[in-house]
Amino acid sequence: MTAELNTLFEFLRFPSVSTDSAHSGDVRACAEWLVNQLRKMNLTVDLHETPKHPVVVAKNTHVAGRRTVMIYGHYDVQPVDPLELWNSDPFEPVIHDGKIWARGATDNKGQMLAHVLGVEKTLREVGELPVNLTFLFEGEEEIGSPHLAPFLLHHYDDLRCDVVAISDTGMVAPGVPTLGYGLRGITCCEVVLRGPKRDLHSGLFGGAVANPASAMARLVASLHALDGRVAIDGFYDHVRDLALWEREMWQHIPGVSDADFLAVTGSHGLFGEPGYSSSERTWARPTAEVNGLTSGYQGEGSKTVLPAEARVKLSFRLVPDQSPKEILAKVQNHLEWHCPPGVELEFIAGHDGKPYLTDPHSPFGIAAQQALRTSFQAEPVLIREGGSIPIVQTFHDILGADSLLLGLALSDAQIHAPNENFPVENFEAGIRLNQALLAELAK
Ligand code: BES
Ligand code: ZN
Secondary structure, eight states: OOHHHHHHHHHHTSOOBTTOGGGHHHHHHHHHHHHHHHHHTTOEEEEEOOSSSOEEEEEOOOOTTSOEEEEEEEOOBOOOOSGGGOSSOTTSOEEETTEEESTTTTTTHHHHHHHHHHHHHHHHHHSSOSSEEEEEEESOGGGTOTTHHHHHHHTHHHHOOSEEEEOOSBOSBTTBOEEEOEEOEEEEEEEEEEOSSSOEEHHHHBTTBOOHHHHHHHHHHTTBOTTSOBOSTTTTTTOOOOOHHHHHHHTTOTTOSHHHHHHHHTOSOOOOSTTOOHHHHHHHSOEEEEEEEEESOOSSSOOOEEOSEEEEEEEEEEOTTOOHHHHHHHHHHHHHHHOOTTOEEEEEEEEEEOOEEOOTTSHHHHHHHHHHHHHHTSOOEEEOOSSOOTHHHHIIIIIOOEEEEEEOBOTTSOTTSTTOEEEHHHHHHHHHHHHHHHHHHHO
8 A cells, every 4th residue: 555545544544523522532633633744744734723623724935926825625524324334434444446435535535635645745856835835624614614714814814825726526527637616505404393292192182283294394395396496485586597608518528417417326316496407406506405304203113193393404505696694594484484383483593605606717727727637637627516615705705715626526436425435546646636736826
């Protein structure tokens, strides 16, 4: 095994699950490991406390007159459950079929570390970097980056840069270099419907009082029209139309046809807003999704019960120029208005992040395309992303810098799911990509 893979394996062994407070010690240990790696490269490194998980910042010596590039990544990972569906320990990486299998292998430790190791390689080979570099690594991306915007404001002078580079997004197919120029925004919430003061015998009381599970089913159903459009009043008000050139361009991108979506997901059919292809629906149209829905008896066999409550977790993916706060207010209004009688509704707002859209043909965009071309020896494709990285628009708002999304995540990487994986090939390409990118951005 190469030294680089060895280092990645060490990084992957930390169960840095940001959402689970039982793992906060592991998140911190992971940050400290990172600090140590970066110090070995003779960078100036600081671990900054936040109310939750630490931020790690590392810099080379900044010289006036050179471009300043920030590379952002996150060292936190998603929970592993359902654990029984993993073929190997999520925190004991293994390699087979040319891929590294572990939680965080793609999202985001493998992609992020490729940049660190690219910088290490350049420093080893050349002695210095062609740009002023700032690494910014956080441990809260998977929980919506709640403390990073205040951190940027507070450390504004230290974090100013010309451009941000991020490898935390998708690559449409193996060997096809992919530049992302957009991300969807997001807003999340949870709804509880409460009925009787405790679970009831459904024979003695069913039919006489409102059932929170049935009420929830109706409420959830009210979010969409039958044709798949979101039925919330004003939901599409500020949605920016897709440009013709994008729709045309996306038709020629490999790996993202409707048939590919069916194959990758294993779904029994495609469904979504009429008039758009699957890639258009996920990259450039807003949606409403149920992320979790619970009520009543879930065990074996049947239990004749009328549940006391029902819960749903919802998220809404947003596109320019929708505002997460405005959409959440519309959602709350919709839910309260459509709540069936006989139950009480509690609305709990969650985290959010703004959508992002930039021009892939800007000078920095062209430099990123050239770096992708050099490191993959193939012509890059330009896409938007269905996923969200909440801090990206904030980089623009606070630091005035655009982000280059140099994605290395394949559609079968199983990020956020069991058996997450990252091809060794992509890890190595990421190291080359970092070197090519800094060289291009220096020009
Ligand atoms: N790396 C992903 C986002 C991503 C993956 C974008 C693939 C494009 C392609 C990121 O770590 C992520 O999962 N973000 C969350 C953000 C949320 C928790 C606020 C998401 O999109 O659900
Ligand atoms: Zn993620």
